[in-house]
Amino acid sequence: MHKTRVDKRGFSLMELLITGVIVVVLASLAIPGYLRVRFNMSAEKAKFNLSQIYNAQRAYWMDHWDATDIAVVCSYVRPGEEDELTKYIDCMIGDDDGTWYYQLTAADGKGTAATFSAEAYRVGTPNIKLIIDQTGKIELQDWPY
Numbered sequence: 001m002h003k004t005r006v007d008k009r010g011f012s013l014m015e016l017l018i019t020g021v022i023v024v025v026l027a028s029l030a031i032p033g034y035l036r037v038r039f040n041m042s043a044e045k046a047k048f049n050l051s052q053i054y055n056a057q058r059a060y061w062m063d064h065w066d067a068t069d070i071a072v073v074c075s076y077v078r079p080g081e082e083d084e085l086t087k088y089i090d091c092m093i094g095d096d097d098g099t100w101y102y103q104l105t106a107a108d109g110k111g112t113a114a115t116f117s118a119e120a121y122r123v124g125t126p127n128i129k130l131i132i133d134q135t136g137k138i139e140l141q142d143w144p145y
Contacts, residue, residue, distance in 0.1 A: 042100065045099070047120075049100070049102065050132040050138060053132070054132050104117075116134040127141070128141070
């Protein structure tokens with residue numbers, strides 16, 4: 001007698017459906033966490049950049065205590081002092097790093113840091129921002145996580 005051999009190749013429809021459901025459930029659990037981690041990583045970069053701007057601003061005040069224009073972000077530097085700026089801050093920060101854009105507000109350069117603040121706004125959602133003041137404290141506004 002010959003046994004008939006059933007050649008079973010591939011997967012049944014039920015196996016494919018169960019696998020698909022498992023993949024969808026795992027993705028729905030993982031994607032929000034992944035997006036939160038990505039956001040927090042870019043926020044850490046923005047905090048670091050704000051700290052760099054703050055430190056550069058303080059160094060600038062120490063060197064130019066009698067100056068009235070004390071901004072140090074590349075696009076806000078006094079004409080002719082662009083090369084001098086690299087002593088204080090990496091010009092790669094600029095005013096937009098693709099994820100955050102930066103704005104510096106400073107006045108009264110008479111040796112005081114009374115009116116300094118720098119802000120990082122999230123590109124696409126300007127209500128989410130980080131603010132650093134003259135004390136170096138970073139404040140979070142409208143933070144989603």
